[in-house]
Amino acid sequence: MASVLVASNRGPVSYVLGEDGSLDTRRGGGGLVSGLSAVSSQDSVWVCAALGEGDREAVRRGVGEPGVRMLDIDPDVYADAYNGIANSVLWFLHHHLYDIPREPVYDAEFRRRWESYRAYNRAFAEALAGAADEGAAVLVQDYHLALVPGQLRELRPDLRIAHFTHTPWASPAYLRMLPDDVREELLWGMLGADELGFHTSAWAESFAAGADVAGTGTRVAVHPLGVDAEELRALAYRPAVDERLAELRAEVGDRKTIVRVDRTELSKNILRGLLAYRELLTARPEWRGRVVHLASAYPSRQDLEVYRSYTTSVAALAEEINAEFGTEDWTPVLVSVKDDFTRSLAAYRLADVALVNPVRDGMNLVAKEIPVVSEQGCALVLSREAGAYEELREDALTVNPFDVSETAEALHTALTMPHPERADRTKRLATASTALPPQRWFLNQLEALRGPA
Amino acid sequence: MASVLVASNRGPVSYVLGEDGSLDTRRGGGGLVSGLSAVSSQDSVWVCAALGEGDREAVRRGVGEPGVRMLDIDPDVYADAYNGIANSVLWFLHHHLYDIPREPVYDAEFRRRWESYRAYNRAFAEALAGAADEGAAVLVQDYHLALVPGQLRELRPDLRIAHFTHTPWASPAYLRMLPDDVREELLWGMLGADELGFHTSAWAESFAAGADVAGTGTRVAVHPLGVDAEELRALAYRPAVDERLAELRAEVGDRKTIVRVDRTELSKNILRGLLAYRELLTARPEWRGRVVHLASAYPSRQDLEVYRSYTTSVAALAEEINAEFGTEDWTPVLVSVKDDFTRSLAAYRLADVALVNPVRDGMNLVAKEIPVVSEQGCALVLSREAGAYEELREDALTVNPFDVSETAEALHTALTMPHPERADRTKRLATASTALPPQRWFLNQLEALRGPA
Numbered sequence: 060m061a062s063v064l065v066a067s068n069r070g071p072v073s074y075v076l077g078e079d080g081s082l083d084t085r086r087g088g089g090g091l092v093s094g095l096s097a098v099s100s101q102d103s104v105w106v107c108a109a110l111g112e113g114d115r116e117a118v119r120r121g122v123g124e125p126g127v128r129m130l131d132i133d134p135d136v137y138a139d140a141y142n143g144i145a146n147s148v149l150w151f152l153h154h155h156l157y158d159i160p161r162e163p164v165y166d167a168e169f170r171r172r173w174e175s176y177r178a179y180n181r182a183f184a185e186a187l188a189g190a191a192d193e194g195a196a197v198l199v200q201d202y203h204l205a206l207v208p209g210q211l212r213e214l215r216p217d218l219r220i221a222h223f224t225h226t227p228w229a230s231p232a233y234l235r236m237l238p239d240d241v242r243e244e245l246l247w248g249m250l251g252a253d254e255l256g257f258h259t260s261a262w263a264e265s266f267a268a269g270a271d272v273a274g275t276g277t278r279v280a281v282h283p284l285g286v287d288a289e290e291l292r293a294l295a296y297r298p299a300v301d302e303r304l305a306e307l308r309a310e311v312g313d314r315k316t317i318v319r320v321d322r323t324e325l326s327k328n329i330l331r332g333l334l335a336y337r338e339l340l341t342a343r344p345e346w347r348g349r350v351v352h353l354a355s356a357y358p359s360r361q362d363l364e365v366y367r368s369y370t371t372s373v374a375a376l377a378e379e380i381n382a383e384f385g386t387e388d389w390t391p392v393l394v395s396v397k398d399d400f401t402r403s404l405a406a407y408r409l410a411d412v413a414l415v416n417p418v419r420d421g422m423n424l425v426a427k428e429i430p431v432v433s434e435q436g437c438a439l440v441l442s443r444e445a446g447a448y449e450e451l452r453e454d455a456l457t458v459n460p461f462d463v464s465e466t467a468e469a470l471h472t473a474l475t476m477p478h479p480e481r482a483d484r485t486k487r488l489a490t491a492s493t494a495l496p497p498q499r500w501f502l503n504q505l506e507a508l509r510g511p512a
Numbered sequence: 513m514a515s516v517l518v519a520s521n522r523g524p525v526s527y528v529l530g531e532d533g534s535l536d537t538r539r540g541g542g543g544l545v546s547g548l549s550a551v552s553s554q555d556s557v558w559v560c561a562a563l564g565e566g567d568r569e570a571v572r573r574g575v576g577e578p579g580v581r582m583l584d585i586d587p588d589v590y591a592d593a594y595n596g597i598a599n600s601v602l603w604f605l606h607h608h609l610y611d612i613p614r615e616p617v618y619d620a621e622f623r624r625r626w627e628s629y630r631a632y633n634r635a636f637a638e639a640l641a642g643a644a645d646e647g648a649a650v651l652v653q654d655y656h657l658a659l660v661p662g663q664l665r666e667l668r669p670d671l672r673i674a675h676f677t678h679t680p681w682a683s684p685a686y687l688r689m690l691p692d693d694v695r696e697e698l699l700w701g702m703l704g705a706d707e708l709g710f711h712t713s714a715w716a717e718s719f720a721a722g723a724d725v726a727g728t729g730t731r732v733a734v735h736p737l738g739v740d741a742e743e744l745r746a747l748a749y750r751p752a753v754d755e756r757l758a759e760l761r762a763e764v765g766d767r768k769t770i771v772r773v774d775r776t777e778l779s780k781n782i783l784r785g786l787l788a789y790r791e792l793l794t795a796r797p798e799w800r801g802r803v804v805h806l807a808s809a810y811p812s813r814q815d816l817e818v819y820r821s822y823t824t825s826v827a828a829l830a831e832e833i834n835a836e837f838g839t840e841d842w843t844p845v846l847v848s849v850k851d852d853f854t855r856s857l858a859a860y861r862l863a864d865v866a867l868v869n870p871v872r873d874g875m876n877l878v879a880k881e882i883p884v885v886s887e888q889g890c891a892l893v894l895s896r897e898a899g900a901y902e903e904l905r906e907d908a909l910t911v912n913p914f915d916v917s918e919t920a921e922a923l924h925t926a927l928t929m930p931h932p933e934r935a936d937r938t939k940r941l942a943t944a945s946t947a948l949p950p951q952r953w954f955l956n957q958l959e960a961l962r963g964p965a
Contacts, residue, residue, distance in 0.1 A: 155612055155685070156612060159610075160609055160778035160779070161783060161822075163914050164784060164914070164916050165914050165917060167917055231683075232686075236912070237914075238912060238914075238915040238917070238918060239912065239915075326613070330613070330614060334619060338619055338620055342620065365613075418613065459691060459692065461690075462618045462691040463618055464618060465691060
């Protein structure tokens, strides 16, 4: 039994099943792990899903970490809930990613998956209900578990429940696409919480515009997650990163660098980023041969055709630009498709300009990490549709992510920014980025939940 | 000089150039032609664009109808304005049709086209300014000419200017995708009008939510265009239609019919209509062999790849359904790709059920025409995202156009509706559909414009 509970799809540990039947434990990082460490593990329980065969085997054998409760949900139910609803419906809605003439299609198959989503949420609600002390605080994470607050409220009216959304929230015109009863159930689930947290006021307002919050007793609050400067700098200045940095420097020479680091995710806007870079080289030919665009764009969700096709388009456009402008000793775009955090940190340190131009993004921590580890100061070109915009807008060069010409011009301004100005801005960006580090972010929510209801 | 002026891209006449050099005049129909006929042609001028080679030749020869002023705009400027901006940008924005991860791309090419759109609008503004009496009333039509009110206001502050939008208006989240200065220019153009008209309060509210109307002196008004019952019935009960009806009856036999009539337009939602029909045949197998879906879906904008691919998908899905359910003597879906109004009217008369399920639609006159000409009464399955929803919702079976299961169930309810109820509803739908026929619709706007400012 615990007085503080966290629920999230992915937990703080995972298990890999070896060929000899052994189980290897892997520990994750991230804001929640760091945040929950502020609470004694004797008082806390983290409820999460078994994700792979290793996790399922660990559950079967009763192997586990103290304070972690892993749920072995039926794999078909899990796949329908996680891929079929959370990542294919709710992710697309909240990020406005649907190609509306063709998608979404809410048919009988969708209905079947929605029942799995409900069951998967219910498994979490029941586990939480069974593990919570009288009056305990429960912090439910993200769009995977949007029904948990309502379900848990019915099982345990005594609990204090918070839900935090790490994505944006769909605008009313998008939310309205859901079947009415499904939309109502989704909102009922969310409004079971005492507090609903979002990264920025933009998403909080989007939620309030599509829901009937008044009179429900639910508070809508903004907790903009920041980065832990000390931890991040320690990671970024390890010898392994120094080595990658030296390699990158050798590759780039004395050219300026425009750096981006993303999963190849539809919302990240990598294509328009490349188009803006092409327009820069066309409109401002003085940059030809003098700049390199380092784009880390590692594959994501390759089980979905729309992601595979997007990934192909990114590679094709980069090649097109290299064919059009490249010379014997200059490759304009270097795309790296390997998910390599060490290389990313080296690129962060090296960057003269960072390009963070998502079409819609819950927060975007890359925008907050780069200023913290930058060596010489880095000009940040930032989309106004990223959650980070609210805190970083004053010292970033902000752009409309659909406006490729404006983005190209912002890249030029960033590249020509005098060094003292760039250093000053980077310092202020780093301060803003670290204003609410994970532990404080977590404790703020916990305190808000335990305060007078 | 005139006291009433209309401006629209397409005019009331067009010219076809024969091989012998002769010019053949074609007269168009539609709400505006019918509406303007309420005004004496001596007092009125209709300004429109020369659309094809015939029109341009007519302008060169000085051929023309009294009261029609055709503008011979540079063909490249026209193509950029009409295809490049009006139909590829503004149409997509107002109907929410963009595949956001890839489109829109507002780059240097877009900027070039936007200048053409401005020039094309200016040609209209100048022609109107030159033809208008002191204090004349000018009625500007649609998204092609959104800048005309502002441009004309600068040239002729004495005029009374109305603009009517026949499409929906983009929700704020969509409008915000435009480059800031372009969005501001678009709104400046619109707000040059004394009155901005929309088909429904939903689009009027959408406009007001994205613009700063207060203090501009512009009124936002709703004028829901209806159909002229007498004219439409006269058209629908001609012998040529009787013949097509007899042919359709022979094809369909004693089966029930579900009828749809659309251009193959991304907003019309033909794919989900077919998916709903498939779900009907799956979930309610009693309808197999007892119903035929007559889908008139004639090709549109085939110069755009996204329309070609959509048209291909419609044909493929119809074939799939026929392959899955069809029998020797029953073809479940009959797709007609010919733009044949005579056949459409025959289908209107025959229909047991009409399916009008757009994802977003300014008005949708098909939903208003079918009840007027139906022979036996026709149950109307109607999208809540069609403009017609506001007036027809009580007697239609209304659906969320993304909810294929709900649409399938509505088709079942429509097919099983008892005859007296269907006839009663159709009668009331016809009354609502003819509440504001074109002449009245036009005169209302004219009177509003001439009333106290």
